[in-house]
Structure formats: C-alpha cells, structure tokens
Amino acid sequence: MSSKNDHMLPLGLLLQRESTNEKIDKPEILHGQASQIKKGEDFTMFKTECQRIPGDGTTTFSVFGLFDGHNGSAAAIYSKENLLNNVLSAIPSDISREEWLAALPRAMVAGFIKTDKDFQEQAISSGTTVTFVIIDRWVITVASVGDSCCILESAEGTIYSLSADHRLEENEEERDRITASGGEVGRLNMVGGAEIGPLRVWPGGLCLSRSIGDRDVGEFIVPIPYVKQVKLSSGGGRLIISSDGVWDALTPEMATSCCRGLPPDCAADQIVKEAIQPKGIRDDTTCMVIDILPLDKVTPPNPPPKKQGKGVFKSMFRKRGTESSTSCDKDFELDVVEEIFEEGSAVLAERFDTQYPLCNLFKLFMCAVCQVEMKPGEGISVHAGSSLPGKLRPWDGPFLCPSCQAKKEAMEGKKALGDGAARHSSASE
Numbered sequence: 001m002s003s004k005n006d007h008m009l010p011l012g013l014l015l016q017r018e019s020t021n022e023k024i025d026k027p028e029i030l031h032g033q034a035s036q037i038k039k040g041e042d043f044t045m046f047k048t049e050c051q052r053i054p055g056d057g058t059t060t061f062s063v064f065g066l067f068d069g070h071n072g073s074a075a076a077i078y079s080k081e082n083l084l085n086n087v088l089s090a091i092p093s094d095i096s097r098e099e100w101l102a103a104l105p106r107a108m109v110a111g112f113i114k115t116d117k118d119f120q121e122q123a124i125s126s127g128t129t130v131t132f133v134i135i136d137r138w139v140i141t142v143a144s145v146g147d148s149c150c151i152l153e154s155a156e157g158t159i160y161s162l163s164a165d166h167r168l169e170e171n172e173e174e175r176d177r178i179t180a181s182g183g184e185v186g187r188l189n190m191v192g193g194a195e196i197g198p199l200r201v202w203p204g205g206l207c208l209s210r211s212i213g214d215r216d217v218g219e220f221i222v223p224i225p226y227v228k229q230v231k232l233s234s235g236g237g238r239l240i241i242s243s244d245g246v247w248d249a250l251t252p253e254m255a256t257s258c259c260r261g262l263p264p265d266c267a268a269d270q271i272v273k274e275a276i277q278p279k280g281i282r283d284d285t286t287c288m289v290i291d292i293l294p295l296d297k298v299t300p301p302n303p304p305p306k307k308q309g310k311g312v313f314k315s316m317f318r319k320r321g322t323e324s325s326t327s328c329d330k331d332f333e334l335d336v337v338e339e340i341f342e343e344g345s346a347v348l349a350e351r352f353d354t355q356y357p358l359c360n361l362f363k364l365f366m367c368a369v370c371q372v373e374m375k376p377g378e379g380i381s382v383h384a385g386s387s388l389p390g391k392l393r394p395w396d397g398p399f400l401c402p403s404c405q406a407k408k409e410a411m412e413g414k415k416a417l418g419d420g421a422a423r424h425s426s427a428s429e
C-alpha cells in the first residue's frame, strides 16, 4: 500500500494519526476483587492511573498487588505501602516507553529486595507472599514471591501461568538452594517421630522458599521475585490473581471457566465461592480479576469460541524475535501472547546481568538495589566473588552499597544465622 507520496504527508496529519493509533492501541482495564477472611492477613492494592511521565495522560499504567501475610500482617501491610515506590525509584528517569518496559524486570528485583531489607530492619518476624502486576497498554509484567499465583486467559481462551510456585513441596530447585545455603528442609515432626504436612524450612517451619519479611526464618528465604513479561494481542485477556486458598481448591481451568462472561467483580466473587464451597473457609481466600479489553469491547467478553489447545495449561509462548513481526503481520497474529521476558533465578548477579540493555543509563555510583548514592570506589560489583571464570570482571557494574552487599551475601547463605534454634513446634503457614 505504500506510495511515493507517503513522505509528503503533513506533520499535523501524522501526529493526528499517531494520537488516533494511541487511542486504539490502549486497552480498557476493568478490575474487581473478592475475599473471605479468616485471619485477616491478605491485603490487596490497585492503582489504575499511575503515570510514567507525571502530567502526561498518555503514559498511564496500572498496578495490582496481592499480599498474603503469615505470622501477622505487618509484612503484607508494609509491602503494600512501599513496594511500588521502591520499584519505580529503581527505574532511571528520562527514558522511552520501550526502555521503561525493558527496565521493569530488573527494577522489580531491586524493589522487592529493598522492601524486604527495609522491613527486616524493623525487627518484626512477619512475612508475606507478593504478586505484583504492572500493566502498560498490552504489556503485562508480573513479579512474584510465594504461592499467590497469577494466571492469564487470552482472548482465545488459552491459559498461561505468569508466576512461579515457591512452595517447597513443589519446587525441588528451591529446596536444593536452601539446603546448600544452610537451611534444613523437612516435614513437621510429631511426638513419636511421625512426619506430617508439607515440606517446610527449619528453623521457622515456613512452607515457602521466597517471601518478603521472615527475618527469623533465615536470609535464604529470599525476596528475589520470579518475573515474567508478556504482550497480549489486541484481543485482550483476563488476569486472575489469587492467594493459595483458591489454588488449593481450583485448577486454573476451573477458575477461568466458573466465571466466564461475568464482569470482574462478580467473577472474583464466583471464584472465591467455588474455592470455599467444598471445605468451607480454612484460610484467607482472596481473588483479583483484571480484564484487559479492547476499547470497542468494554462489556465483558462472551464465552470465547472453543479452539484447539483450550484447556491446556500452557507455558509455551511465542518468543519475541523468533519470527518477523513487522506491523504488516499484525492482522495474522491476533490471539498470540508474546513472551518478552522470563527469569526466576535466586542469584542476584544473574538478575543484574551486565548484558542488561540499560546498564549505561544507570548512574554508576548509585546502589543498584537501594539507589543510595555512593562515593567512587565505595560500591561493590554485584559480580564480585562470581565463580564464572573470565566472563565477568569484578570491576563490572552494577554496584551495590556495603549494606546491600551484606544483604546479598546473606541471601546466598554466606552469613551465619543469628538465633538458629530449631523450632519444630511452631510451624507457620
């Protein structure tokens, strides 16, 4: 369709086209939530009108969070109040939208660690799972620690997992990491030697391998989140974030199908009802439902047509860059969820890779975790002590301040535990 005269279009028309596209390209985001409370340790947050560039309404993004606390609600409340700021302050200013999106996964890692570190300084023994979602137009970025999982159902009805399950019972890699860091993994010992319940880490008896807080359990219960970033097709999709009370009772297929066609608030209600119905309320059970809809489709979607592959819990995505994806192909790529980023390593040096596309934009003498300014020579490379021979040099950034370096070493099990008395009798959920 290109003609020789394309470059002759007046600027005003081009700008008009751009702003029209902007409107079309931005989805409507509707959300609802429901919960049944037993202990009062579940907390949620949402902010639908955040602005990447303050004052610029075209740069809005939405934030959703679910915090399922244990041993009290202090860690959940603290994370709800501070995590977003800690994530956003780890993103350099004056960058484009594309760079901002590329910076998000690393900023989420920094923000989770800073929130955990600051909370632990308050010397409160509580902990929390965190599932934290940022939606910028069609791009969804999810960072999670713990077992409050997040799933996505695309417009065509395919279900994707956007979070990891950090329950020790389900995650052998994490069990190995904790054992290697000096933790003990086992079941609850009853009098007489019988072992019951899920695998837990001792001391403390926590069932999770990652969380924010939990200073008494050990630093190897790290706050480093699994992060996944995907791009929806312009057909949109539905996100479901729930605490473990839902996922213990419902499969992702059950959760999506029991509320299909309902608006988000009714959908969340329905999911919680379905989860509780068989056994009653055993734990706090919270669900958030977020619909990401094309503007011409703001009424809730009808049941999507059944397609091949529906009902299969997919973890496969089309990788970005594997195929040509010029704008001409757009019409043929409807209903394809594109995976942009996925990383779950608990090793900080791997999450703050030197290959990071924006490394040069970060100020050299600023701690990559807490953003404190450092004097030249004061920072310690995140790669210091790395065992990767020849690949990385200790003078390569990014750099950590001495306090965040100590936190890094503690998370890697290089610090002796403080009060390491085994407390097999006081298991926490």
Ligand SMILES: [Zn+2]
Pocket: 367, 368, 369, 370, 371, 372, 400, 401, 402, 403, 404, 405
């Ligand atoms: Zn620092």
